[in-house]
Amino acid sequence: xxxxxxxxxxxxxxxxxxxxxxxxxxxxxxxxxxxxxxxxxxxxxxxxxxxxxxxxxxxxxxxxxxxxxxxxxxxxxxxxxxxxxxxxxxxxxxxxxxxxxxxxxxxxxxxxxxxxxxxxxxxxxxxxxxxxxxxxxxxxxxxxxxxxxxxxxxxxxxxxxxxxxxxxxxxxxxxxxxxxxxxxxxxxxxxxxxxxxxxxxxxxxxxxxxxxxxxxxxxxxxxxxxxxxxxxxxxxxxxxxxxxxxxxxxxxxxxxxxxxxxxxxxxxxxxxxxxxxxxxxxxxxxxxxxxxxxxxxxxxxxxxxxxxxxxxxxxxxxxxxxxxxxxxxxxxxxxxxxxxxxxxxxxxxxxxxxxxxxxxxxxxxxxxxxxxxxxxxxxxxxxxxxxxxxxxxxxxxxxxxxxxxxxxxxxxxxxxxxxxxxxxxxxxxxxxxxxxxxxxxxxxxxxxxxxxxxxxxxxxxxxxxxxxxxxxxxxxxxxxxxxxxxxxxxxxxxxxxxxxxxxxxxxxxxxxxxxxxxxxxxxx
Numbered sequence: 001x002x003x004x005x006x007x008x009x010x011x012x013x014x015x016x017x018x019x020x021x022x023x024x025x026x027x028x029x030x031x032x033x034x035x036x037x038x039x040x041x042x043x044x045x046x047x048x049x050x051x052x053x054x055x056x057x058x059x060x061x062x063x064x065x066x067x068x069x070x071x072x073x074x075x076x077x078x079x080x081x082x083x084x085x086x087x088x089x090x091x092x093x094x095x096x097x098x099x100x101x102x103x104x105x106x107x108x109x110x111x112x113x114x115x116x117x118x119x120x121x122x123x124x125x126x127x128x129x130x131x132x133x134x135x136x137x138x139x140x141x142x143x144x145x146x147x148x149x150x151x152x153x154x155x156x157x158x159x160x161x162x163x164x165x166x167x168x169x170x171x172x173x174x175x176x177x178x179x180x181x182x183x184x185x186x187x188x189x190x191x192x193x194x195x196x197x198x199x200x201x202x203x204x205x206x207x208x209x210x211x212x213x214x215x216x217x218x219x220x221x222x223x224x225x226x227x228x229x230x231x232x233x234x235x236x237x238x239x240x241x242x243x244x245x246x247x248x249x250x251x252x253x254x255x256x257x258x259x260x261x262x263x264x265x266x267x268x269x270x271x272x273x274x275x276x277x278x279x280x281x282x283x284x285x286x287x288x289x290x291x292x293x294x295x296x297x298x299x300x301x302x303x304x305x306x307x308x309x310x311x312x313x314x315x316x317x318x319x320x321x322x323x324x325x326x327x328x329x330x331x332x333x334x335x336x337x338x339x340x341x342x343x344x345x346x347x348x349x350x351x352x353x354x355x356x357x358x359x360x361x362x363x364x365x366x367x368x369x370x371x372x373x374x375x376x377x378x379x380x381x382x383x384x385x386x387x388x389x390x391x392x393x394x395x396x397x398x399x400x401x402x403x404x405x406x407x408x409x410x411x412x413x414x415x416x417x418x419x420x421x422x423x424x425x426x427x428x429x430x431x432x433x434x435x436x437x438x439x440x441x442x443x444x445x446x447x448x449x450x451x452x453x454x455x456x457x458x459x460x461x462x463x464x465x466x467x468x469x470x471x472x473x474x475x476x477x478x479x480x481x482x483x484x485x486x487x488x489x490x491x492x493x494x495x496x497x498x499x500x501x502x503x504x505x506x507x508x509x510x511x512x513x514x515x516x517x518x519x520x521x522x523x524x
Contacts, residue, residue: 037085038065044108045069053125054078058085059106068114071159073122079163083129090130090166096192096221097130097166105132105168113138118145119185121157129165135172140203143169143177147184149212154239158213160186164193171197171205176227176266178203183210189218196225199257199266204228204235211236211276216247223254227266228294230255234275234314237307244315246278252513255287268293271329275305276314282321284511286519290329290365297330297367304336306344315345323503323511325519326357330367332390337376337399337406347378353385354503356483356520360390370396371418377406377440385495387483387502388418394451397440398428405430411441413449415495417502420454420465433458448496464494464501482521 034055036047040063047057048069053076059065061084074080084090084106091097097105108131110116116133119126133143147159162185171177176199181190195207207224209232210217224230231253233245255271271287274280290299300321306314326332337347362369369392374381376399388394395413399406405427427436437444437460450464452471459465472478474489484505485491491501509517 051080056081061086064107071123071126072120079125079127081127097168098194107132109134110136113141115142115145119159121153123159125161127163132168139175142179142182145182149184151239162188164190166192169195180207184213191220194223199227201265212238215245218249220251228269229273230271232273233277244278248280250282252284256289269295270301271299273301274316280319285324287326288328292330292366298334299329301334304344306339306342309342312343316347319350321352322354323508324355327359330365331370333372335374337378349380351382355386356503358389377408379409382412384414386416393423395425402429405439411444414447417450420451
């Protein structure tokens with residue numbers, strides 16, 4: 001299924017930290033950095049301009065710096081660091097910052113609608129470390145911009161080799177903020193950071209969003225909170241013709257929003273969206289708390305957008321979404337083959353595997369309670385080894401007409417555990433089960449799935465249809481939310497590959513790490 005380029009990318013991504021984006025290492029003794037100290041009231045921009053490759057700008061702990069600061073271009077390929085001076089009591093490189101650390105951090109803040117921190121054309125090898133970056137004077141702007149998404153910062157002037165490391169970036173609790181980080185650079189890492197109160201009542205708001213940078217990107221071990229899309233790639237016209245953000249690793253992030261927002265007027269859309277992206281690995285994350293508001297309620301959205309035909313090359317392809325937890329959402333995945341408002345590329349080669357998807361509940365969160373919607377025939381979609389507990393349809397499919405439906409080639413749906421509910425797998429104006437599968441996915445592989453409460457006569461052979469009472473007894477504690485299979489479960493070793501049906505809990509726990517094991521109720 002995978003292209004050779006994507007296979008190589010997954011090999012890199014399987015490492016503890018991808019080789020394509022290593023974190024900067026300490027300087028050798030012969031390259032000892034110069035410390036530039038800036039106290040409260042000091043001239044931060046002068047310090048940024050003065051710094052040479054490898055220098056460290058140390059801001060006084062607890063001090064505030066107000067302005068619109070620019071990371072300049074400079075020669076050399078050693079990282080210059082902008083950080084809080086005193087690091088005692090702050091998380092180490094493997095940790096994550098959070099609001100409780102605020103009083104110990106130096107704070108940077110914009111007084112107006114211009115970002116607090118932004119890159120100059122060609123800026124590179126900058127590391128922002130252990131900083132608080134507060135809301136702008138205007139809630140309708142970005143807090144940090146890495147690349148400005150114009151031709152002025154394209155080509156050789158594209159900012160690159162940038163790191164946002166353990167930074168607390170937040171909007172105003174009452175007014176919100178449009179965007180935490182505008183990610184339009186090359187070779188960029190965001191790690192150990194906490195981005196919150198990114199919310200709006202009148203426009204899309206994103207914790208991190210990029211549309212005009214080539215990548216690669218590593219987004220790891222962050223808390224991302226936003227009302228519109230917590231993380232998004234694409235959604236606007238790139239400054240570079242033919243650009244597709246590529247080689248993205250999105251790993252071990254908590255992607256959420258406060259439940260208190262439900263009673264407020266923030267414009268909520270989804271948790272994770274790809275509109276223009278290639279070679280993306282989404283692994284070991286928790287996605288939670290998503291309800292119907294400005295969109296129908298799908299938590300994860302893959303929909304190529306050609307910007308009404310202005311970017312016909314836009315695509316979503318070579319995506320692996322594995323070992324994630326999705327919970328407390330109105331609906332699961334929305335996969336659309338192509339832009340329905342203008343020319344675009346076609347979605348292809350998406351693998352959704354070994355995920356735990358629970359509490360997909362239309363009664364609690366609104367929406368339709370579907371696990372997945374597939375539209376207009378994307379090709380080479382593989383859905384396997386997932387444990388899915390949803391209150392409505394398993395697959396809802398649409399596109400074309402009843403007599404000539406849009407078809408997707410090489411569709412695979414196997415080794416999943418799910419509830420069937422009333423309609424299971426159903427297409428637009430087509431009978432559920434085998435009729436829908438044959439109409440929309442001719443030649444599909446549909447094997448060894450558990451469709452609890454469904455009828456075997458409506459589906460291809462070699463699937464399981466237990467009654468709901470029997471189904472719930474296969475898990476360690478179904479009502480208590482422990483969805484590991486019991487030792488004697490009939491779903492053990494029942495998959496086409498000889499493994500257990502559903503998610504591989506051992507690998508899932510390994511992928512989500514210590515925090516994730518707590519999410520699973522397995523302790524740290």
